[in-house]
Amino acid sequence: MAQTPNSAAEVSEERAASKRVGVLQALLPYFAPYKIWVVLALAALTITASVSLILPVAARRVIDGFSVGDVSLLNQYFMGAIAVAAIFALGTGLRYYVVTRLGERVVADLRKAIFDRMIGMSPAYFEKLMTGEVLSRITTDTTLILSVIGSSASWMLRNMLMMSGGLIMMLWTSPKLTGLVLLIVPLILGPILALGRKLRGLSRQNQDWIAASSGKASESLLSAQTVQAFTHEARSSTEFSNVTEKAYDSARARIKTRALITMIIIFVAFSGVMGVLWIGAIDVRSGATTAGQLVQFVIYAAIVASSTAALSELWSELQRAAGATERLVELLEAEDSIADPQEPIPAKPGALVFEDVKFAFPSRPDQPALNGVNFTINPGETVALVGPSGAGKSTIIQLVQRFFDPQAGHITFGGVALPQMRRSDFRQFMALVPQDPVVFASSAYDNILFGRPSASRDEVIAAAKAAAADDFIRALPDGYDSYVGERGVMLSGGQKQRIAIARAILRDAPVLLLDEATSALDGESEALVQKAFEALSKHRTTLVVAHRLATVKNADRILVMDQGQIIAQGTHASLVAEGGLYARLAKLQFSQTDGA
Numbered sequence: 001m002a003q004t005p006n007s008a009a010e011v012s013e014e015r016a017a018s019k020r021v022g023v024l025q026a027l028l029p030y031f032a033p034y035k036i037w038v039v040l041a042l043a044a045l046t047i048t049a050s051v052s053l054i055l056p057v058a059a060r061r062v063i064d065g066f067s068v069g070d071v072s073l074l075n076q077y078f079m080g081a082i083a084v085a086a087i088f089a090l091g092t093g094l095r096y097y098v099v100t101r102l103g104e105r106v107v108a109d110l111r112k113a114i115f116d117r118m119i120g121m122s123p124a125y126f127e128k129l130m131t132g133e134v135l136s137r138i139t140t141d142t143t144l145i146l147s148v149i150g151s152s153a154s155w156m157l158r159n160m161l162m163m164s165g166g167l168i169m170m171l172w173t174s175p176k177l178t179g180l181v182l183l184i185v186p187l188i189l190g191p192i193l194a195l196g197r198k199l200r201g202l203s204r205q206n207q208d209w210i211a212a213s214s215g216k217a218s219e220s221l222l223s224a225q226t227v228q229a230f231t232h233e234a235r236s237s238t239e240f241s242n243v244t245e246k247a248y249d250s251a252r253a254r255i256k257t258r259a260l261i262t263m264i265i266i267f268v269a270f271s272g273v274m275g276v277l278w279i280g281a282i283d284v285r286s287g288a289t290t291a292g293q294l295v296q297f298v299i300y301a302a303i304v305a306s307s308t309a310a311l312s313e314l315w316s317e318l319q320r321a322a323g324a325t326e327r328l329v330e331l332l333e334a335e336d337s338i339a340d341p342q343e344p345i346p347a348k349p350g351a352l353v354f355e356d357v358k359f360a361f362p363s364r365p366d367q368p369a370l371n372g373v374n375f376t377i378n379p380g381e382t383v384a385l386v387g388p389s390g391a392g393k394s395t396i397i398q399l400v401q402r403f404f405d406p407q408a409g410h411i412t413f414g415g416v417a418l419p420q421m422r423r424s425d426f427r428q429f430m431a432l433v434p435q436d437p438v439v440f441a442s443s444a445y446d447n448i449l450f451g452r453p454s455a456s457r458d459e460v461i462a463a464a465k466a467a468a469a470d471d472f473i474r475a476l477p478d479g480y481d482s483y484v485g486e487r488g489v490m491l492s493g494g495q496k497q498r499i500a501i502a503r504a505i506l507r508d509a510p511v512l513l514l515d516e517a518t519s520a521l522d523g524e525s526e527a528l529v530q531k532a533f534e535a536l537s538k539h540r541t542t543l544v545v546a547h548r549l550a551t552v553k554n555a556d557r558i559l560v561m562d563q564g565q566i567i568a569q570g571t572h573a574s575l576v577a578e579g580g581l582y583a584r585l586a587k588l589q590f591s592q593t594d595g596a
């Protein structure tokens, strides 16, 4: 089932070793449909950056204009400045709107794409990853990307424009001083590049621990009642606290590196610029340059220095987002061990055949769950699977629906091997009542309707009646429209099971898969449901797993399983007469029933 949080670090290492995803390249396809927005955003950014770059020129003109005392020129400059302010405001507003909206759009698409990928993944995938972790990625990691697209990326572009534009203007103002400034650049780029990679690894580790912490929280909260019943609240809290502290520790390491990068860069950038200005001030004194020129140069130098400092911070942010992107791309590109064929053969109902099927679950490759299973269920036949716990009965039900592929042997349905058909094609011919009935957080009605969403209200009610569920549903506060709680917590085990049965009945599929379908029902309900099943099974292929032999006595054939093999088969009477495992189980159960 779920991995322990401790293994999150191992998983993280495993991931780090796997292929490195190009920083934000993986996100590019998500921007493709919104090219026009990207162009608009770039235009808005260019406008605001250009305006900021014009201001120092204006400052020089004003200062030098003052010195020649030309007031009319001054008036013109200030009127121009007001017009520029309007353009600046417009550009800034447009940038915010376009960029933020683009970010939200892309992240919404990304979330949907991940969900679409995840909902179709076969169960083996979720054995390694806790669902809470997947949720954390869909929420926290995408939020991080949103902040990068929505603000950091545009700030980054703006600062890049300001930095390069500022440099050009500096060069124009004073090539000598600019040359000196450029000597500082390698000192700034060095630490950015050296520490940036480290930061990305640390960010990724941090996100992994956050996900592990979400995974732990969702697992414990979902089973809060069991935790309380065993008085393990403190233990659960400690476990959660440990993972959360790990997340904090990794965040601390990330923050430390980021603070270091920022500190180095700001110091180098500002002290370097100050040094250059020092020289400039000497030039003004000697008359080699005007005061206005130096002021213009100072402002450009300040723009370049502050945009460089901002870029270093944003670079760190981008590294963080790159870590998050890696984690999301892993979900988007997750390989499913089960895949649909390129050219599927259309599915049609027919016999269900297992031919020498050998299977071990991926998580336990050395422990075969099925060890050479052969059987055929002809259309319309009812076959029961019985045997001790862990014999492999539910495994057969899972393989019939191709949630896993066997390592050896073949499973065919209607004469075609399962991997040659699209999974949704043959699954639509199957109705399942699983061992643990799943009830969704919605109404009783919607839960039954899930079996066949096109069904009418009358059909839903008829299915509920057949599943002996109508009476209890009507007694709920809002009848069929009553909310049944998350995972059906407002229902009893037997009620949940009857909802699951009604859902399967409504599905009206040619193959009925019943895995301990009536195990939670009282004798009376079970007898009623049993009758419904018998009526339903008449024209259907039915595979039924049951511990209570009374429920399978009338099956056309009973397959007795033990340790992944079918050790006997026949009718109830013939198996009892044979005197094997089945006869022993029957004796035990029927004598208990007699005694009761």
Ligand SMILES: Nc1ncnc2c1ncn2[C@@H]1O[C@H](COP(=O)(O)OP(=O)(O)OP(=O)(O)O)[C@@H](O)[C@H]1O
Residues within 6 Å of the ligand: 361, 362, 363, 364, 369, 387, 388, 389, 390, 391, 392, 393, 394, 395, 396, 435
């Ligand atoms: N997802 C899984 N990963 C690894 N092993 C599994 C998994 N599911 C089941 N198994 C193992 O496979 C074997 C067969 O399990 P299966 O659920 O088919 O038994 P069963 O006959 O249905 O038992 P029960 O009557 O208790 O439901 C068991 O040893 C079980 O531990």
